[in-house]
Amino acid sequence: MSKFKALLVSEGAAGVFEQKVVERDTSELPAGELLIRVQYSSLNYKDALSASGNRGVTRSYPHTPGIDAAGVVAESSVAEFSIGDEVIITGYDLGMNTSGGFAQYIRVPAAWAIKRPKGLSLREAMVLGTAGLTAALCVDKLEQAGLNADAGPILVTGATGGVGSVAVALLSSLGYKVAASTGKVGQGEFLKGLGAEQIVERDALQAGTDKPMLKEQWAGAVDTVGGDILFNVVKSLQYGASVACCGLTAGVAFKGSVLPFILRGVNLLGVDSVELPLVVKASMWDRLSVQWKLGNLDALVHEVSLEQLPEAIQQILAGKLVGRVLVSLG
Structure with a gap:
């Protein structure tokens, strides 16, 4: 004892x-x-x-x-x-x-x-933690759905949060052009320091919830907030693009239609890091320790x-x- x-x-x-x-x-x-x-x-x-x-x-x-x-x-x-x-x-x-x-x-x-994994210290592993694992799973799902770095801008919602900030850093390190969305005034420099090329005000993503479709903008997205913002992201994906969904701080429900799915062929990809088989978690931690290891964790x-x-x-x-x-x- x-x-x-x-x-x-x-x-x-x-x-x-x-x-x-x-x-x-x-x-x-x-x-x-x-x-x-x-x-x-x-x-x-x-x-x-x-x-x-x-x-x-x-x-x-x-x-x-x-x-x-x-x-x-x-x-x-x-x-x-x-x-x-x-x-x-x-x-x-x-x-x-x-x-x-x-x-x-x-x-x-x-x-x-x-x-x-040999490539990560215990401290580095917990700087990432569940948030980093979830961010990596989101990026992995997007790439499995066909995303590549030449496709165009990738949106990350809730970008100053744990999952969002790691997602911004990871996508940027892999060569993607990242648009980071936040409602926190004054955090643009923090996000640009992580690799974001564009800052999107949260209010801009909340506009148009009453419309069934929005202008095509994003080649892919990582959504950490849910709610109506998530479906506005769905409505503004480019043809055939995908959004990986992993959060709910803006709500668990949204009003939407099937139109983005049947007119633009977009994909809504659910991501869970809690009950994954251990072998899947281990493989993702191995990736975060080598190919996807981030050099700016202290930021x-x-x-x-x-x-x-x-x-x-x-x-x-x-x-x-x-x-x-x-x-x-x-």
Whole structure:
């Protein structure tokens, strides 16, 4: 048994959820083949929902959020992993209903863990985290649908967020011309620093929701926000183009028609990074460590301690965070 620090979310008086750094014992962790000493985690929108008491993400409290973790195996009951192995865990039930990565220790099934690719440090893996994995999956789906760097401008919505910022950087590094959309005034230079060639105001993407079709503009898109913005993107894709959809901050529903699909042959591609088979996740992490390795990760990241995490959670819920938040648990 070992004592460790963790962010614990509890329901207080009048249904208000409180976040506190507490001391826990590894004996309190759930069953699993691997006990992992977490060195880094990262903050995602889903973590903030869990930390604010969203029962659609986390059913019961007290709870420790954190859907991402990277660290070192401290105990293993399976032959595939040895003590000292460096591993990455993203998604599955981690941080949702299983005690998550906002803690110095986690215990998880071996089927959730992959060994760290040689081309990425644990820190780099968590600068990317679920957001980076999702961004890479979006780009991969677009390329599988026929996208190439000569096709024309690629739109990224919610571009200052975690998935959006990695998508901008990744697409730019692969030679695409990136148009980055944001509602955050004054973040144009940040996005251009990641490789965006064009900045699109969010208001421009919200115009025309009452129209069945819009002018063809985009050779492809990564949408991280959903809602009516997503369908406006669908309506403004070039003939045969695709949009990869992975987010919902602007809403889970939109009003649309079949016209863009049957008149322009466009594609709406759903992307999930949570329940992917482990072999698919591992192959994508390998790609992010070699062919798709980003050289400007420090431009994306703001590092916080466990004690500073509650403030960052409030910022992401208020839509004020830019880029990625790395949680250091060393």
